[in-house]
Amino acid sequence: MSMRVATDIGGTFTDLVYVTPDGSVGTGKSDTTPGEYEKGVMDVIAACGIDPRDFDSFVHGTTIVINAITERKGARAALITTEGFRDVLEIGRGNRPDFFNLEYRKPRPFVPRYLRREIPGRISYKGVETKPLDLAALPAILDDFRREGVEAIAICLVNSYSNPSHEEAVVARIRDVWPEVSVVASHQITREWREYERSNTAVLSAYVQPIAHRYLDRLTGRLGEAGMRCTPYIMQSNCGVDTVKNARQIPITMIESGPASGVWGAAALGRLIGEQNAVAIDIGGTTAKCGLITGGQVKLNTNYFVERSEHSAGYPVMVPVVDLVEIGAGGGSIAWVDEFKRLHVGPQSAGAVPGPAAYGAGGTDATTTDANIELGCINPHYFCGGKIEADVPALEGALATLARTLGTDRRAAARGIIRIANNNMVNAIKLISVNRGLDPRDFTLIAFGGGGGLHACALASDLGIRKVVVPSLSGVFSAWGMLLSDLRRDFLLTRIVELGGAQAAADLSEGFVSLEKEALRQFSAESIDRSRVRFLRYGRFRYQNQEHSVEVDLPPGEIAEGRVEEIREHFRSAYEREYTYRLAAPVELVCFHLVAIAEVEKLRPQKRPAAGGPVSAAVKGAREVDFAEAGIHRATIYNGDLLGTGMAFSGPAIVEEAGTTVVVPPGIACRIDEYGNYRLGIEGGAR
Amino acid sequence: MSGNHDPITLEIIQSSLQAAADEMFAALRHTAMSAIIYEVLDCGTGITDRNGELAGSGAGIPAFVGVLDKTVKKVLAKHDRPGDIEPGDIFMTNDPYNGGVTHLNDVILVMPVFSDTDIVAWTANIAHWNDVGGMVPGSMSTEAREIFQEGMILAGIKLFSRGHLLRSVFDILTANCRMPDFLTGDMWAGVASVRVGERRILEIVNKYGKDVFLHAVEKYMEYGEQVSRAALKNVPPGRYFLEEEQDQGPPWKVTVDVSDDEFIVDLRDNPDQDKGPFNMSKDEAIVSCQMAFKCVTSPERVANGGTFRPLKVLTRHGSIFDPKFPAAMGIYYEMTIRLEDLVTRCISQRLPDRLPAGSFASVCGTLFGGIHADTGRTYAVIEPELGGWGGTPHADGTPGQFSALHGETYNCPAEVAEARYGVSVDYLSFHDEDGGAGLHRGGKGVRIDYRMRSDNAWLTVAYTRSRVLPWPLKGGCLGSPNHVQIVRRDGSVEDHSVVSGLTVNKGEVIRIITGTGAGWGDPMQRDLALVQDDVKNGYLTREQANRYYRLEERLRKSGAG
Secondary structure (H helix, E strand, O other), X not given: OOEEEEEEEOOOEEEEEEEOOOOOEEEEEEEOOOOOHHHHHHHHHHHHOOOHHHEEEEEEEOOHHXXXXXXXXXXXXXXXXXXXXXXXXXXXXXXXXXXXXXXXXXXXXOOOHHHEEEEOOEEOOOOOEEEOOOOOOHXXXXXXXXXOOOOEEEEEOOOOOXXXXXXXXXXXXXXXXXXXXXXXXXXXXXXXXXXXHHHHHHHHHHHHHHHHHHHHHHHXXXXXXXXXXXXXXXXXXXXXXXXXXXXXXXHHHHOOHHHHHHHHHHHHHHHHHOOOOEEEEEEOOOOEEEEEXXXXXXXXXXXXXXXXXXXXXXXXXXXXXXXXXXEOOOOOEEEEEXXXXXXXXXXXXXXOOOOOHHHOOOOOOOEHHHHHHHOOOOOHHHEOOOOEOOOXXXXXXXXXXXXXXXXXXXXXXXXXXXXXXXXHHHHHHHHHXXXXXXXXXXXXXXXXXXXXXXXXXXXXXXXXOOEEEXXXXXXXXXXXXXXXXXXXXXXXXXXXXXXXXXXXXXXXXXXXXXXHHHHHHHHHHOOOOHHHEEEEEEXXXXXXOOOOOEEEEEOOOOOOOOHHHHHHHHHHHHHHHHHOOOOOOOEEEEEEEEEEEEOOOOOOOOOOOXXXXXXXHXXXXXXXXXXXXXXXXXXXXXXXXXXXXXXXXXXXXXXXXXXXXXXXXXXXXXXXXXXXXXXXXXXXXXX | OOXXXXXXXXXXXXXXXXXXXXXXXXXXXXXXXXXXXXXOOOEEEEEEEOOOOEEEEOOOOHHHOOOHXXXXXXXXXHOOOOOOOOOOOEEEEOOHHHOOOOOOOEEEEEEEXXXXXXXXXXXXXXXXXOOOOOOOOOOOOOOOOOHHHHOOOOXXXXXXXXXXXXXXXXXXXXXXXXXXXXXXXXXXXXHHHHHHHHHHHHHHHHHHOHHHHHHHHHHHHHHHHHHHHHHHOOOOOEEEEEEEOOOOOOOEEEEEEEOOOOEEEEOOOOOEOOOOOOOOOHHHHHHHHHHHHHHHHOOOOOOOHHHHOOEEEEOOOOEOOEOOOOOOOOOHHHHHHHHHHHHHHHHHOOOXXXXXXXXXXXXXXXXXXXXXXXXXXXXXXEEOOOEOOOOOXXXXXXXXXXXXXXXXXXXXXXXXXXXXXXXXXXXXXEOOOOOOOOOEOOOOOEEXXXXXXOOOEEEEEEOOOOOXXXXXXXXXXXXXXXXXXXXXXXXXXXXXXEEEEEEEOOOOEEXXXXXXXXXXXXXXXXXXXXXXXXXXXXXXXXXXXXXHHOHHHHHHHHHHO
């Protein structure tokens, strides 16, 4: 039997989803095994009782890159840069988000100053060499690096975005004289300008490269030994997958692969069920992540940051990452009271150990999950899919302690936790919607992750959203999203082309053609046939001298001179949509963005026939539930595993299934659609 | 709905106010035309209560946090007859003598938020407009002798009436500005921003009810006050005094009287007002003291009207901190950082275990321009500079960061500067100048080399802390100066800190060197391993390590002992 398989390593669990040719779906979850992540993958395969020899395709997403960075467990890295620019990595951009703090400290660079070394040679912004590269000092620098135990070298030279030849020469020389060391040059990752962001990106890539190499080698080794014959793909932060070979070369592009596949899954699901404009929210154990889907497409940015917060400028990573906002609001988020008796939830999390007080593993802090049990939203006797019995005395104790500090009772404290957690998530959704000029009321909320169904309706009601989808398989939704991804690479090149110039059309064509050639060269080196490859062209344009650019899509093929005016108008209207006005000023292209997509065999979700039988057959019972803002009601409890396509009911209700709980407040209609998703409508908004 | 005074509801309303102010900021930045707004983020947003007390402020720069409440209060005082203020009105101010606080380039828009017939709040924003008329392009000149030379004065005038733009007012604005397109774009950005705020506040009011909303705002102020009062307990009561020498002119003096519930800054004994633009309005002097007060007491983000209740500021009319009309004020910002630094220093002398040593403490406002070497277009650079901050009681100072007036301000990458201005950036790293030694050393200052690629470029700078250096604490060493060197073609080097319209030609270098922060604590107490690390990293030359830390001598001794 052949099957498609996706595995997703998360902070707590390693998830697996497989689909057989007849469309039947299986899932599994095992503990994540830090330090030896491939073990968790093999465990979950074994737990599902499936055989790697049957895998037709295998997609894998992993947090190994982001973990290596946040836990500071990467390799000893060094940086080679242009003479005069040694401290760019430490200076950053000079901003200070924590703006009353006189003791603000910048994020500490991943390469200390003595491992940041300079070499002479300059390329101008136009890509012309103005001072020849002088590698005379390089052997001595490399000797120093060897002595200092350096394992990986990043190279970032000023203006390499416009002409990478100096960086290429440095790479070549290092490979010659020190073949064992891991090397990455900034132009191999991106050709966008801004030397600090590109340096930091190259440095972080070098920092994780040895770890990622070893991990991917072990994983493919183990799968090979187990008889897997298909080529594995690795999930990327740009919502595509890539080959192991490419992922090994530039591992930094894996940095947000899990969240990317979740948002991508939501986009794919939205296209499938006709919800092209959606807010995706993934509520996990530690954080909630939300992203925006417009016209069935996700938005990518190249201004991603690691560890950015209101207290820290963070570390920029200039690779295409799905545009999302992440906040510390998940099931394990800890509730606490400050010295002024104000209640807060998160960002600290109880994690998997000790976990919420209800785990009975020694946790004494009340968490969002504990509050949901207290309010009756989560069934203490069907906790974590019935695998454990919630430790009710422990959670009641934790909530009582919190309530005493607040001067209130346990129930009120629990309600406060939920309302504040919800409010935090609402503000995060506003960040990705209203703060970008979009009204969330025009969107559908697609909520997944362990806590998606618990909070979705409350969030929607606060935001004025009328339609909510809680997907089938919402507990392993990120893994499901991987099965729907194509092989995708993004190529970015900063190069200014004035649309008014005589050469504009030729320059535009030339830019894209050169990127397309590079893409095809890479694909053919990996035996990917060009007939499978298609290109999407985007240009980032701006009014001359402005900083903000707007990305617009461009036609394929030769760009004839007559098309330039059309492109300019296309930009002007896109700019007006985003910034509310248009100008007579000249327009210029700042950055070429080429997306190369190679089709891979993907999952095609199958419709399910309508279930027979009445919905009452799925009723488990009834209990009192405190819906926080929506009041206290006696709710009908449904067994989600017995609900089928076409069944419908109304709140107050709770749906319990192994992977998730769906809270249906009073007045909300719920229907199971032809793909098994929960479709919820506020005020009769459901179809 | 039950529980009008439910604390969770109040907290949610308060955090929604904060979110609304942030959203107003995003709208302003998003739609602004001028780079100084959307890049340097020389702008701010805020929400006040119905009386003009600050209720919440958006991201941006701290120097604008306490400005907008003062505007609203002036607008309320001016428009005091029934029917003067109606739903949909928007008022406009830039007059530092009348609620505009800073200088004429900073234009403030304020909008009342009505629930039925009552004002429940105000939304407001401030942004630096490129040109508001006056004697020079860009409106700011070190040559200005009265405010009339710095542009048109808008003293709390009505710009929108019942939702409609007053065409005649708008025509006066555009006719008096050299860049009317930018003015128009920036004005609409400001309008979009106050309107977004109004919408959000009405949503809150409609959801929770007017009374609950007003109550939540009141409680929020009380919370701000509680935070400040609790923090004030950490500042020992008594009289603090400091007289500080300035780079130019007579010294400045400050007395701070701290009691259990007050923090009174007395600035009365200070020089007469400047004949040029080196003055600040009394309101701006208050803002500067608010910043210092906030930084030394409770640097958490919450900052509202309640926060500043314990603070009082006394000035003398006719002095640099409270000049008589029509004194010019274009360069108020360098005065602001000086005063903020003065008050912080005054307190830290007595609380050296809680506060950091002095930083480079200058905006280092740098203006240069000329003809782009490749495109032939004119270009102009207006930028603050990065410098070193002082060592702190807990750690070495932060290197290469904008002054305390700045928050989310970003420098211009060398790669962007080379393309945009047609100059060559030859160097962007720390420098080796002496200064900042200490148990916790000062953060390094920065050197930037801009090499001109065409003739006849001009340079204007007005830096302070060039002669009187960043101040140390607890036996640390002074920091290093802010200055600019011009490296001429013949190799000669000129040194400047205040200069106007200096000509720089092709092949010559404008070398900006900003101060290293001062040291905190005795350098002899610094762990030798850390000194050795500093040498290994090149933060110190070997010679500096021996001169300031007696590295070799101490190593020999510790080896012998």
